[in-house]
Amino acid sequence: MKAVILAAGEGNRLRPLTERRPKPMLPVGNRPVLEHVLEAVADAGIQEVVFVVGYERDRIQTYFGDGDDWGVDIEYAVQDTQLGTGHAVLQAENFVSEPFVVLNGDRVIDDSLVSAVVDRVWDGESPVVSVTRVDNARNYGVVELDGELVHAIYEKPGVDESRSDVINAGVYGLEQGIFDAIRETDTSSSSELELTTTLDAMAREGGVAAVRYSDYWLDISYLWDLLSVNAAVVSQVDERAAGEGVPDAAVAAESAHVAESATIQPRVALGDNVSVGPNAVVSNAVVLPDATIEAGAVVRDCIVGENATVGPNSTVVGGDARIVVEDEVHRDVRLGGVVGDNAVLGGGVVLDPGTVVGNHARIASGVAVSDRVPSGAEVRRG
Amino acid sequence: MCGIVGYAGDEDALPVVASGLKNLEYRGYDSAGVALLDGDVDVFKSSGEIDGLTLPDRHDASIGVGHTRWSTHGRPTDENAHPHTDCSGDIAVVHNGIIDNYDELKTSLAEDGHEFRSETDTEVVPHLLEERYDGEDLLAAVEDVVDRLEGSFALAVTAVGYDGLVVARRDSPLVVGESDAANFVASDVTAFLEHTQDVVFLEDGDVAAVTGDSVVVRQDGDSVTREAQTVDWEADSAEKAGYDHYMLKEIHEQPQALRQTISGRLDVASGTVDLDLDLPSNYLKSLEEIQIVACGTSYHAGLYAKRLLEEHADVRCSVEVGSEYEFTGGRDPWRTLVVAVTQSGETADTLRAMRKADAAGARTVAVTNTVGSTAAREANDVVYIRAGPEIGVAATKTFAAQVTTLSMLTVAIGREREALAGDRASTLLRNVRGLPGAIQQALDDADRVRETANELADSDAFFFIGRRLGMPVSLEGALKLKEISYAHAEGFAGGELKHGTLALVTEDTPVLATLTDGANPRETLNNVKEVQSRGAPVVGVSSLDDAESYLDVGFDVPELGELEPLVANVYLQLFAYHVADALERNIDKPRNLAKSVTVE
The missing domain is CATH 3.60.20.10 (Aminohydrolase, N-terminal nucleophile (Ntn) domain)
Structure with missing residues (x-):
């Protein structure tokens, strides 16, 4: 059986981190989310995988190649414009010839979920939708169940409409008929062709089976989720810890370089070719490849982008913040700050909690910044 | 072969x-x-x-x-x-x-x-x-x-x-x-x-x-x-992993390949590198000359390294094409180190040169990608570039990995010879460590390179100019374009343009200039003005902040000191690729060529 993994999406709410890479390539525990998905698929015994790629697909293709490192064969189906998950599934039509599973490439899941869906599809059931319970159900597709059947799927309902805390877990078992069903789906109410719209219509006719799942299900909707999901994954993989001075609940790539006098606290992931200078303190942080944290810097509750530089004695204070994302206010979220890809903080820069510095931005020495600094901007003292 | x-x-x-x-x-x-x-x-x-x-x-x-x-x-x-x-x-x-x-x-x-x-x-x-x-x-x-x-x-x-x-x-x-x-x-x-x-x-x-x-x-x-x-x-x-050609896949692999190249080998803070070489300090101090022998793209990597070695290791350095190499000229074999640069480790011309050096009594170091290769086994010492397999006939990521490795070798030799101060070594190594991130930025701009290549693909000829470290990169840029697009291309030192080739410059001969640190960009900018006044379209790969007005198209190279020309080279690789693609050439299998030339 083949697995089709949807990895073409951009992830608007995660800018600036998704300006140069697709959301599935965000690293948790030093490995892209998509790699966690691929491993769940491989652990479930699936050896043939189709990645539906689009936005910044070079990053995915370069990282995963043909899948040999994971013991699977990866083929690439290209979705040139991102017109929804249904449209994405259609791109895989020529790659599958028997029942198959579809997964979102941006959710960290356990392989037992994949196995459960695979079993049901082998038993001849289709379509199969997996469901799980979460606290913030209204951010996702809420599913109404009727015993072992799906009664309806509501895509991101408002507070009022939300009648259930059971959501669509994003792993589906499908067969060939789904392609025609997607094409025949009424799209008049939306510009995008969502797989859930098609499945909702099928569910209302009583033909969609549900698979319940209760193990971990981790999604990165907002920048701060990256820190919590990373922390959850890092604490699971502590046997991977490498490098002197790196505590159990932190990971450092083999090629990362940590000065002896630096302090790495738990819930930290240091990527390839990262350098942490003397006396620096890093805590609850995701540090992407090639980034530099200079001597004496303090980096807490922070995401440091690829090839970014946090100058000497700069401080990301850390703690809770109030952050506005797409006109929506989020209070008390734990995000000390984000330093975008290739951004440079000079010496002694201070980031207030919740500061998001865009890609390629340059902050001059000694400046205290808060809120958002757009990508490419230069901030001087003044 | x-x-x-x-x-x-x-x-x-x-x-x-x-x-x-x-x-x-x-x-x-x-x-x-x-x-x-x-x-x-x-x-x-x-x-x-x-x-x-x-x-x-x-x-x-x-x-x-x-x-x-x-x-x-x-x-x-x-x-x-x-x-x-x-x-x-x-x-x-x-x-x-x-x-x-x-x-x-x-x-x-x-x-x-x-x-x-x-x-x-x-x-x-x-x-x-x-x-x-x-x-x-x-x-x-x-x-x-x-x-x-x-x-x-x-x-x-x-x-x-x-x-x-x-x-x-x-x-x-x-x-x-x-x-x-x-x-x-x-x-x-x-x-x-x-x-x-x-x-x-x-x-x-x-x-x-x-x-x-x-x-x-x-x-x-x-x-x-x-x-x-x-x-x-x-x-x-x-395998090609969703790319149309191995060459494009390998161009994109450069950041990760270079992370492998440098992994565990450099200590930026102390300005030291560990290449696991067995070259005694006294021997290195006594050296009068380093000779680099190589062919094709590896030869260009050697030209790049020559400048670095002379400047940072304070030792005379010469670069010779493998097939032309003789151990002559009154050299003292005990005070001459011969560095053979070959991706495959099987390049017959380079092996021949290495054997001549060995027969003369000189010590040899192989810089290669291939464990167990003839060069690796026959040389006195070997440094692997760790780029992973390269399938595209036109070498791309291995050039970057060769220059990166030779930069580290420069620091190793310069430090042992006490010619390179710790802070300067540290600066050079900081730039080495910055290569993967800087090259990724060039790759992020690939769409614009494609547009430029598509516009210029039908030109009569292409000239690549650059000075100092920009010169080997210009040679390499021209070689890439020749290899895969079959277009006429020439690379040379910026100053040489007016000594002859300027006669060939017309409105249909784009000039690609490397205008970065380490490449005397201000002087090359004067050459840019010379060709522009003759109507040639100018593509500049630049880290100058005021070059735009002299360029028809400009590509930005982030700050990286003497390694900026190596980042500039990535734009030239992409340019060659997209010109060849626009001309519908057989990019991974260019006519008459093969990788790993094992005949003399």
């Missing part, structure tokens, strides 16, 4: 040999052929690419050899394709290399009544074997015959009456792969990586009998032991 693959085991040989050939296609692609042993020998061969070779759907043989050819003796025709057989058709031979005395052997064999069907040097081998082979002991027959051959060869032979293959090597690469179920032979491990990573590199003079369950290696008639090694390359690297 020519690829050999062979299989002996329990399974069907045909699919293994066919996929092995496909993996070796980069070594040559003007003819291909397969011989399968199943009671008798069946040969399938033709001129043209491997995909054009007609093979049976299935075949019961469990022993087979295959060959993909890059012509040296005889044009690419069906007859000249390998395998070659004897008069009886019971002995099949594939060969990589050149047999120098084939003319006299052929004459004498013809006098004895042997009929020749091809113009190749190779065909003498099966006929010689026919004279010696008793129908059972193929190993003894091959040992006899190789004694009569002069020149270079890797041979694989299969014959009726023998349950396996016999292979022999002299000055051409040959590697044996071992697994429980079967054994393999090939010119390069990529041929069988999907089946096994456990390999034995044969040495010059070795003759080996390879059957399904044993490998026996002999040298001068005595059994010898060759240590088995594990190659940690993934078979993966021999």
Whole structure:
């Protein structure tokens, strides 16, 4: 059986981190989310995988190649414009010839979920939708169940409409008929062709089976989720810890370089070719490849982008913040700050909690910044 | 240059040999052929690419050899394709290399009544074997015959009456792969990586009998032991991963390749590197000269390193093309270090130069990508560039990895010679560490490079200019474009333009200028003005903040000191690729070329 993994999406709410890479390539525990998905698929015994790629697909293709490192064969189906998950599934039509599973490439899941869906599809059931319970159900597709059947799927309902805390877990078992069903789906109410719209219509006719799942299900909707999901994954993989001075609940790539006098606290992931200078303190942080944290810097509750530089004695204070994302206010979220890809903080820069510095931005020495600094901007003292 | 693959085991040989050939296609692609042993020998061969070779759907043989050819003796025709057989058709031979005395052997064999069907040097081998082979002991027959051959060869032979293959090597690469179920032979491990990573590199003079369950290696008639090694390359690297061409895939792999190149080797803070070299400090201090020998793209990497070595290691450095190298000029061999730069470690011209240096008494260091290669084994020391396998014939990521490795070597030598202060070493290493991130930024701009290339693809000619470290990059940019687009391209020092070539500059000859740190950009900008006033479109790869007004198209290089030209080179790689793509060239298999040039 083949697995089709949807990895073409951009992830608007995660800018600036998704300006140069697709959301599935965000690293948790030093490995892209998509790699966690691929491993769940491989652990479930699936050896043939189709990645539906689009936005910044070079990053995915370069990282995963043909899948040999994971013991699977990866083929690439290209979705040139991102017109929804249904449209994405259609791109895989020529790659599958028997029942198959579809997964979102941006959710960290356990392989037992994949196995459960695979079993049901082998038993001849289709379509199969997996469901799980979460606290913030209204951010996702809420599913109404009727015993072992799906009664309806509501895509991101408002507070009022939300009648259930059971959501669509994003792993589906499908067969060939789904392609025609997607094409025949009424799209008049939306510009995008969502797989859930098609499945909702099928569910209302009583033909969609549900698979319940209760193990971990981790999604990165907002920048701060990256820190919590990373922390959850890092604490699971502590046997991977490498490098002197790196505590159990932190990971450092083999090629990362940590000065002896630096302090790495738990819930930290240091990527390839990262350098942490003397006396620096890093805590609850995701540090992407090639980034530099200079001597004496303090980096807490922070995401440091690829090839970014946090100058000497700069401080990301850390703690809770109030952050506005797409006109929506989020209070008390734990995000000390984000330093975008290739951004440079000079010496002694201070980031207030919740500061998001865009890609390629340059902050001059000694400046205290808060809120958002757009990508490419230069901030001087003044 | 020519690829050999062979299989002996329990399974069907045909699919293994066919996929092995496909993996070796980069070594040559003007003819291909397969011989399968199943009671008798069946040969399938033709001129043209491997995909054009007609093979049976299935075949019961469990022993087979295959060959993909890059012509040296005889044009690419069906007859000249390998395998070659004897008069009886019971002995099949594939060969990589050149047999120098084939003319006299052929004459004498013809006098004895042997009929020749091809113009190749190779065909003498099966006929010689026919004279010696008793129908059972193929190993003894091959040992006899190789004694009569002069020149270079890797041979694989299969014959009726023998349950396996016999292979022999002299000055051409040959590697044996071992697994429980079967054994393999090939010119390069990529041929069988999907089946096994456990390999034995044969040495010059070795003759080996390879059957399904044993490998026996002999040298001068005595059994010898060759240590088995594990190659940690993934078979993966021999596939395209959704890219249209290997070359584009490999261009995009550069950040990760360079992270591998530098991993665990440098300490920025202390300004030191650890390349695991065994060069005594006193020896390095006594050096009067470093000679770099290399060919093609590796030669350009050598030119880049020359500037770095002279400046940071305070030692005279010369760079010579491998085929032109002589150890002359009153040099003291004890005070001369010869650095051979070769991706494959099998480049015949470079190996020849290395051997000349060795014979003169100079110490040699190989800078190569290939573990177990001839250069790695013959040099006194070796530094691996760790770029992973490169399949595209046009070298891209290995150039970046070579320059990166040579930059680290510069620091190692400069520090030992006490010519390079810790803070300057630290600055250079900081820039080395910054390469993956900087190159990724160039890759992020690939769409704009494609647009520019599409606009300029039909130009009459292309000129690449740059000074100092921008000069080797200009040579390399022009070479890439020539190799894969077949456009006329020239690279040279910016200052040389007005001494002749300016006469060729017109509105239809774009000029690509490297305007970065380490490349005297202000002076090159004057050359840009010279060509612009003659109407030539100018593409600048620049880290100057005020160059835009002189450029028709500009690409930004982030700050990286003396390594900025190496980042600029990535734009030139992408430019060459997209020009070739716009012209619909066969990018991974450019005409007349092959990777790993193992003939002189």
